[in-house]
Amino acid sequence: MRYALVLLALVACGKHHEPRAGKTPRIVSLTPSATEVVAALGAEDELVGVDDYSEFPAAVKKLPKVGSFLAPNLEAIVELKPTVVIVDDIHGQTAGALRDNHIAVIECAMHALPDLRAALSTVGDRIGRSKEAATAIERIDTAIDTARAHAPPHHPRVLAVIDREAGGLGNLVAVGPGSWVDELLAIVGADNVLVGSGVRYPKISLEEVLRGQPEIILDFSQASSDLAPWQQVDVPAVRDHEVHAIAPFVSRPTPRIEEALGLLEAALR
Numbered sequence: 001m002r003y004a005l006v007l008l009a010l011v012a013c014g015k016h017h018e019p020r021a022g023k024t025p026r027i028v029s030l031t032p033s034a035t036e037v038v039a040a041l042g043a044e045d046e047l048v049g050v051d052d053y054s055e056f057p058a059a060v061k062k063l064p065k066v067g068s069f070l071a072p073n074l075e076a077i078v079e080l081k082p083t084v085v086i087v088d089d090i091h092g093q094t095a096g097a098l099r100d101n102h103i104a105v106i107e108c109a110m111h112a113l114p115d116l117r118a119a120l121s122t123v124g125d126r127i128g129r130s131k132e133a134a135t136a137i138e139r140i141d142t143a144i145d146t147a148r149a150h151a152p153p154h155h156p157r158v159l160a161v162i163d164r165e166a167g168g169l170g171n172l173v174a175v176g177p178g179s180w181v182d183e184l185l186a187i188v189g190a191d192n193v194l195v196g197s198g199v200r201y202p203k204i205s206l207e208e209v210l211r212g213q214p215e216i217i218l219d220f221s222q223a224s225s226d227l228a229p230w231q232q233v234d235v236p237a238v239r240d241h242e243v244h245a246i247a248p249f250v251s252r253p254t255p256r257i258e259e260a261l262g263l264l265e266a267a268l269r
Contacts, residue, residue, distance in 0.1 A: 025127045026083045030072050030094070033110040033253045034086040035060055037119045040136045040255035041129040049080045056249065056256075078103070086123060110253045111200070113183050116140070120255065136255055143258035144187055147265065151189025156268060158190040159214035159237070162201065162251045166223045169206060169230070176202045180253050181220070188264045190216070209233055217243045218267055220251040 028049040029035040035054040038047055044057055049064045051072070064080060067073035072094045077085060078101055087095050089109035098105050106126055108119040117137050124133025160175035160182075175181040176197035185192050193212035194202060210233065217230060217237040224245035230238055237243055244267040250260040 028077050028082040028085045030087050036254050037123055041124050041132045043127055116253045140257050147187050147261040155189050155191045156215040157193050158185055158216045159193050159212055160218045162220045164221045164223055172204045173201055174204050176200050181251055184264055218246050220246045220248050
């Protein structure tokens with residue numbers, strides 16, 4: 001079944017304009033997830049530029065920045081003379097412009113586990129690191145199997161929030177079905193209180209939080225260093241002191257899945 005999912009996801013990872021053989025790749029990544037994929041393949045030194053929000057591994061913080069996820073800077077990318085640029089599925093216009101400049105593009109949607117496996121496989125093939133990709137995928141599958149084996153018999157009701165205003169609970173953005181975090185929650189044995197939502201990342205109100213009555217709240221937001229605002233919400237998670245700050249990297253597809261699952265498991269214990 002895993003291999004079928006990978007094959008389906010490979011459709012989203014287009015293969016266009018192959019880099020010239022025999023040359024060390026010069027890679028530009030336009031998302032933090034893609035940057036981590038390159039690092040997981042052992043090709044960190046081949047990165048010559050990353051998006052504004054890539055920060056892992058630490059060395060990429062020193063690399064030239066080429067714009068945000070929503071607004072890549074085409075001029076900055078071209079100036080770096082990359083042999084390949086890894087883009088997400090929202091970067092259609094940028095991908096077209098790069099091809100017009102005779103720059104190879106790898107289009108990889110990064111929303112869920114099949115996407116992550118496909119990205120590792122596709123990028124690995126394109127930059128000559130297929131063996132490293134197979135090893136990384138094997139590590140991911142082993143971590144998932146281990147986490148599933150440790151899942152508790154009682155599935156706690158969890159609300160996962162990926163964004164909110166600093167110092168308050170306005171502008172709440174949470175995790176819905178079909179999202180990366182929703183998949184991880186299912187693996188560690190939790191039930192997403194927003195399973196009935198029709199979108200991956202719904203904007204929700206405090207009234208919806210109250211209706212959901214979560215037993216655990218996981219706060220992935222940049223504001224999670226201050227959990228005090230949650231004390232105003234009368235739900236089991238607050239009464240039982242089960243509101244937890246989770247490292248923001250866990251909220252996006254990452255090859256660091258063993259670490260991500262470990263953090264979620266610790267919050268559920």
